[in-house]
Amino acid sequence: MPDKEPERFSLSGKDADTPEGITGDPYVIRYPGIVAVADEHGSAVELIEFFDCLGGAMWSKHHYAQSPVVRSVRNCGPTMRYLLNPGKADLDLQGSTFPAGICGAAVADDEIEISYVGIGGGGVGAASCRSFAGGVTRCRADPAGGGKRAGSTVWLPRRQRVLIGVDDTDTPDEGATWTLTHNIARAIEDEASRYLSHTIVQLFPVPYRTKNCVSIVCEFASAEPALLVDRFQRLLERYTLSEDTGMAVFTGFDPSPLLPFGRKVKRGEVRRDLIPRIGEGTLDLIIEGRGIIGAVAALPFYTRFEEALSLWTGSG
Structure with a gap:
């Protein structure tokens, strides 16, 4: 058979050879x-x-x-x-x-x-x-x-930066924390609270993990932090499949004081009583299942993708 000519890509069924024009000022690109x-x-x-x-x-x-x-x-x-x-x-x-x-x-x-x-x-x-x-x-x-x-x-x-850390929403049979948290963040985003980023954080593979042992941090810029957190919590409690879910929230400009704790959780198993108190910003433990350790550990790694995704074996 002869080679088939690839179909030409077009938008909305319009003929690509006959553009109808540019909507708005052709010399302005509006920032979304x-x-x-x-x-x-x-x-x-x-x-x-x-x-x-x-x-x-x-x-x-x-x-x-x-x-x-x-x-x-x-x-x-x-x-x-x-x-x-x-x-x-x-x-x-x-x-x-x-x-x-x-x-x-x-x-x-x-x-x-x-x-x-x-x-x-x-x-x-x-x-x-x-x-x-x-x-x-x-x-x-x-x-x-x-x-x-x-x-x-x-x-x-x-606005204030609001970081929401979540761990342990799935079971060995169903669910995935990274997808659930993103979908919740999209569902609650509004004019007062803009969803900025989603970071997957690789933790130390503890024996009781579901499979990959990761937690999630979602970042928002919010003028109404308390309302944002409440809406996120209610949807998380509705859709989580696990009784061990953890949810932690950092409200403030810079969560780097939590980095030493986060790095400990990437290196090995850590006790809950080692969760630190911080001087700048506020740290709130919202849902305190076993996943609270991973939820807190995720917070300082927002948008630090390379470090967040690296797997530390305990010697790093």
Whole structure:
């Protein structure tokens, strides 16, 4: 038989040879969402941008890192994350070498203010693309395009980071904790609580594991942490298949004080009474089955995917 011609991919059954046009401004790519979390004292901000155009996001990552307001930047799945020092900077923009950046960040009681500036296409990204992003409550933006210098200031709700750790929801016959937690997180996400990440954490293979011995941490940026946790707990209790389920919650900016405990649980079997008390942020034990140890251990590994997934045999 002769080779079959592969079918041409098309969207919504439309003929790929006759495009009908572009919806909206053809020179603007709207960011699907921007959220920000701040620490308790307002001395650090993590700006999380959900992007639609990977090339534009990587271009911003490369150039925005030069701003003195930006402490660090990293790509995490469909988001770019900027760790910011609150303050303002007068950026000396130059074509090709430093064409755009974040020039300001400020933290108030209930909102976070972010300012961008750029030249040329960098000005389009700084002004037009971000000012009407999802999650922006109000904005001020310059006309952008061509070779103009343009910028914007956007205001975002001030949110807290909420990390929910879960372990032991399945049985030897059915279920999987990683899928259940993701589906719960998606089900409860709303305007007040944005679901940011899901991390699978490999623990030490204890004898009473189901099979792979992993726990999960789901990350949210929330303006209503208590309501978020309550909704997650109710769905977890409804759908878990195990009587040993554990659920723990960290609310705060940085869970790294829990890393020593998490690493112990990756190295070997750990007693429950070794769960630490912490000074920054709050740690709440919500469902206290045997899985509570793995649930707490997962918390500090959010988005630390390489370390989270590594299997430690007890000698590492």
